[in-house]
Amino acid sequence: MERTIRIFILSVIFLASQINCQEAILHISNGETDREYCIVHNHSWTPLSQTLDSASQFPLVNMTSTLLCNGSGVSPDVVKGKALVVMRGDCTFSQKALVAQSLGATTLLIASNRTLITPSANESEYAKVRIPLALMRYRDFLEAQQVFGEDMQVKLYAPPHSKIDPSIAVMLLIAIVTIVLGGYWSGECERDRMNGGAEQGGGGDRKADSGELFLYSPLKVVFFVALMCGMLVLMYFFYNILVYVIIAIFCLASASALFSCLDAVMEKIGCGTLRFSVRNWNFSVRSLILAAVCISIAVIWGVYRNEDRWIWILQDLLGIAFCLNFMKTISLSNFKICVILLSLLLVYDVFFVFITPFFTKNGVSIMVQVALGPDASGEKTQGNMVEVPAEPQTPSEKLPVVMRVPRFLAWAQNLCGMQFSILGYGDIIVPGLLVAYCSRFDVWINSSRKIYFVSCCIAYLLGMIMTFAVMLLSGMGQPALLYLVPFTLITSAVVAGCRGEMRQFWAGTTYEREELTAP
Structure with a gap:
C-alpha cells in the first residue's frame, strides 16, 4: 500500500512552467487621491509606457452605456483628446479601437464582466490601431466611480518584468x-x-x-x-x-516526512531524550512534541492551501x-x-x-x-497570453507537487495576482x-x-x-x-x-x- 501511494504521488510531480505576463497598471487620480488597478494589454500591438512618470495623462470619459461598435450617437467633441471606457461585447477589440481612434480618443479602456484576456486582432488590423488599448475589470471601474466620481485622470503604464x-x-x-x-x-x-x-x-x-x-x-x-x-x-x-485524494495523501505523507527529518536532526544533536511510560507503553517527549508540530503545520497548509500570499512558505x-x-x-x-x-x-x-x-x-x-x-x-x-478573472473567484484546487517562490521584483505590482x-x-x-x-x-x-x-x-x-x-x-x-x-x-x-x-x-x-x- 505504501509503495502504491508513493508511486501515485510521484506520477504527478514533474513540471514547472511560467507565464509570460502582459498585465499593466491603470493609474487613476483626481489631484488629491490616487488608485491603481489591474489591466491587461497586448504589448506587441499597443505598447504602453514603462513608468508612471513617462506615461501621458488624459481625462477619462465614461461611455460604459455603449459598446462603441460604431460612432453613431457619439460627438467627437466629447471624446477628442481623452481616454474612453466602454463595455466589452458585440464586436472585436480592434473595431472598438478604430471607432475610438476615428473620434479622436487617445486611449481605449474596455470594461469587462468576463475573464480578461490579452486583446488581439487580425494581422491586417494591427497596423491600423495607433492608440493604447487595454481591458479592465468592470467592478474596478465601478469602484473608481465611487472614489472619484466623474472627475478621473488616467495613466496607463506597464512596468517591465525582469526575466x-x-x-x-x-x-x-x-x-x-x-x-x-x-x-x-x-x-x-x-x-x-x-x-x-x-x-x-x-x-x-x-x-x-x-x-x-x-x-x-x-x-x-x-x-x-x-x-x-x-x-x-x-x-x-x-x-x-x-485532486482531493492527493491533497489528503500529501498532508499525511509530508507530516510524516517532516517528523522524520526533524527527528533525525534532534537525534543527531542529542536533543530530547526524556521518556515516560503509561501502562507499559513507552513515550518520547521529543516525539510527541514533534508529532504535534508536524501535524499542525500540515493541517494549517491543508486549510489555507489556496492563500497565495504566505502559504507557499509552508x-x-x-x-x-x-x-x-x-x-x-x-x-x-x-x-x-x-x-x-x-x-x-x-x-x-x-x-x-x-x-x-x-x-x-x-x-x-x-x-x-x-x-x-x-x-x-x-x-x-501558448505561453504568450494571460487570463485574469473579472470577478473574485474561488481558486481552483491545484496539486501540491511543486516548490513555489513568488517573483519578488513583481511583488509590489501584482494587482492582477501573484506570479x-x-x-x-x-x-x-x-x-x-x-x-x-x-x-x-x-x-x-x-x-x-x-x-x-x-x-x-x-x-x-x-x-x-x-x-x-x-x-x-x-x-x-x-x-x-x-x-x-x-x-x-x-x-x-x-x-x-x-x-x-x-x-x-x-x-x-x-x-x-x-x-x-x-x-
Whole structure:
C-alpha cells in the first residue's frame, strides 16, 4: 500500500512552467487621491509606457452605456483628446479601437464582466490601431466611480518584468540544498546500517530498514514507470475527484516526512531524550512534541492551501521534507537501475509534455494540465497570453507537487495576482535518487572525499543552471529532467570510468546484491 501511494504521488510531480505576463497598471487620480488597478494589454500591438512618470495623462470619459461598435450617437467633441471606457461585447477589440481612434480618443479602456484576456486582432488590423488599448475589470471601474466620481485622470503604464528575478536564485538554492541534504542523509543511513551489520558479525547480514523500498529489477522499474503513466492519465480524466485524494495523501505523507527529518536532526544533536511510560507503553517527549508540530503545520497548509500570499512558505517546507524523506527511503540498488529509471522517466516527461498536446482536445499537455490544474492558462494560450478573472473567484484546487517562490521584483505590482516561479518535486526527487545512490556507493567503497556524491551534486547544479538559462532565453517553462538526467548520468559514468570502478558502480556491491536476492 505504501509503495502504491508513493508511486501515485510521484506520477504527478514533474513540471514547472511560467507565464509570460502582459498585465499593466491603470493609474487613476483626481489631484488629491490616487488608485491603481489591474489591466491587461497586448504589448506587441499597443505598447504602453514603462513608468508612471513617462506615461501621458488624459481625462477619462465614461461611455460604459455603449459598446462603441460604431460612432453613431457619439460627438467627437466629447471624446477628442481623452481616454474612453466602454463595455466589452458585440464586436472585436480592434473595431472598438478604430471607432475610438476615428473620434479622436487617445486611449481605449474596455470594461469587462468576463475573464480578461490579452486583446488581439487580425494581422491586417494591427497596423491600423495607433492608440493604447487595454481591458479592465468592470467592478474596478465601478469602484473608481465611487472614489472619484466623474472627475478621473488616467495613466496607463506597464512596468517591465525582469526575466532574471531573485526567485530563480531562491529556487536554485532550495533544489541544490535538498539534493545535498537528501544524498548526505541516505549515505549516513547506509553507514549506520553497515556499522550495525559489522557489530552483528558482518555486512552480509545487514537488513534494510522496514520503511525502505528497493528498486533492483529492470522489470520492476518498467512496471513502476508504467504505473506512473496510468495514474497520470487517471489524474487527467478524473482530476476534480482525485485532486482531493492527493491533497489528503500529501498532508499525511509530508507530516510524516517532516517528523522524520526533524527527528533525525534532534537525534543527531542529542536533543530530547526524556521518556515516560503509561501502562507499559513507552513515550518520547521529543516525539510527541514533534508529532504535534508536524501535524499542525500540515493541517494549517491543508486549510489555507489556496492563500497565495504566505502559504507557499509552508508548501515549500513540507515539499522539502517530502523530497528528503523520499530520497532516503527509496533506494536504487545499482547504476544500471539508475540508468533505466532516469532514462524512462526522461522519456515519460518529454512525452507527456511535448507529445500529448497533439492528442488532447484543448491542446494542453497532460503533464501541465495535471501539475497546474484546469486553469493552466499560460499553456492554453501558448505561453504568450494571460487570463485574469473579472470577478473574485474561488481558486481552483491545484496539486501540491511543486516548490513555489513568488517573483519578488513583481511583488509590489501584482494587482492582477501573484506570479510564481515553480519547480516540480520530480525535478528534485528523480535526480536525487541517483545522488543518493552515489552517496551510498561512496560509503561502500569507503571514499573519504565522497567523490561520486560531490560530482553528482555539481552535475545537478550545472543541469539546473542550464535549465534556467534555456528558460530565460526562450521565455518558456522547461521540463528540467531534459537537462538534469543527462548531466547527472553522464557525470557519474565518467567519474566511475576514470576511477576504474565502472563494473562495481554498474552492478552495486556484493552484499547489496545478496540481500536483495535473499528469500
